[in-house]
Amino acid sequence: MPENCIYITRSSAIAARALAGEMMVMNSVDSTFFTLNEVATAIFQAADGHTPLREIVRDRVCGQFDIDPEQALADAEQFVAELSSHGILLVSNQPLASEAP
Amino acid sequence: MAAPRKIACVEIGGIPIALSTSDDRFLDLLRQRYQGFLSSSRPEFELEFDLTPTGPASDDDVRVRRDGDEWLLERGDFHARWDPRTGRGSVRQNANPYSLDSVLRILHSLILAQRGGFLLHAASAICGGRAYLFSGVSGAGKTTMTRLAPADITLLTDEISYVRPSADGYAAYGTPFAGELAKSGENCTAPVSALFFLEQGPENRVDELPPADAVRRLMRNILFFAEDRRLVEKLLDTACHFVSRVAIRRLTFYPDGKVWDQVRNFHGVPEHA
Incomplete structure (x- = not known):
């Protein structure tokens, strides 16, 4: 396994909905709102x-x-x-337990 | 012995809330500020006010969070608790009417979020029996639109629009929450025909908005303060549903009365129906 592996999981503090091919994500802690394009949505x-x-x-x-x-x-x-800095994704160099409900 | 509490029941958006206080002057303030929205309906909710020494409204950020089964609403000038199970709550604040407005707006935003509605940073008005909402950033023209409104237009608000789901879509209600116009809206309701996001420009024109863009703009203008994932999920569902049921457009307008002809003649359908 490469040393620089990055693992990501979705924060449990967010709500997300897909609409017309785009993902809308809102952080319930600070109400920041993002729309993700297709590639970002896939990730x-x-x-x-x-x-x-x-x-x-x-x-x-x-x-x-x-x-x-x-x-x-x-x-x-x-x-x-960027999403990590807004609390949307959690990032680690080790596997993470999924936070999403 | 504590002074007896007196009650003013204020009904905004068809939701009567009993506001009680033992301070006669504060009661007078309540009755004056919400004149036109006072109700004899049986209250669905109750708030007890206890006053602190008078001070200005606060510019601090508001915090709205769960504390066990209760909601805790805090800002520099007020501290409130509200239990959605019993419908009862208490508020400690000074007698500043802006603090009072803020507490009521937050409470309504919580109630509406549960019921599939929302408060929107938008002016709204009834034209030909249908409600039109005009939203946008500060300076986009919400107050200008209301100032330009012809005499047959009924103003619901120049600042905070009140939206609830109805049998055939969504309905907008008048609110006493005034902006620059410093004038309470009419206490009436109508089915929502369209939501326009305002921009000022050299001519009047209406442009379609992709659904995701409409939801993004809508979410950015909804008044919502609660740090609660389930409620945020519910609100996001509501925004998506609203976009699927209501025509949402960008309205570029030159600030003269002709823009209302554009509104009057608008017969749009939802982009994402």
């Missing part, structure tokens, strides 16, 4: 806490969208860092 939905981000990008992003794998991973890490 968000696969955030189960035990699949490494690299695998999620490979299987759910590169497998479905025409994107360069390294660029896709870099974009995904940036996206994950």
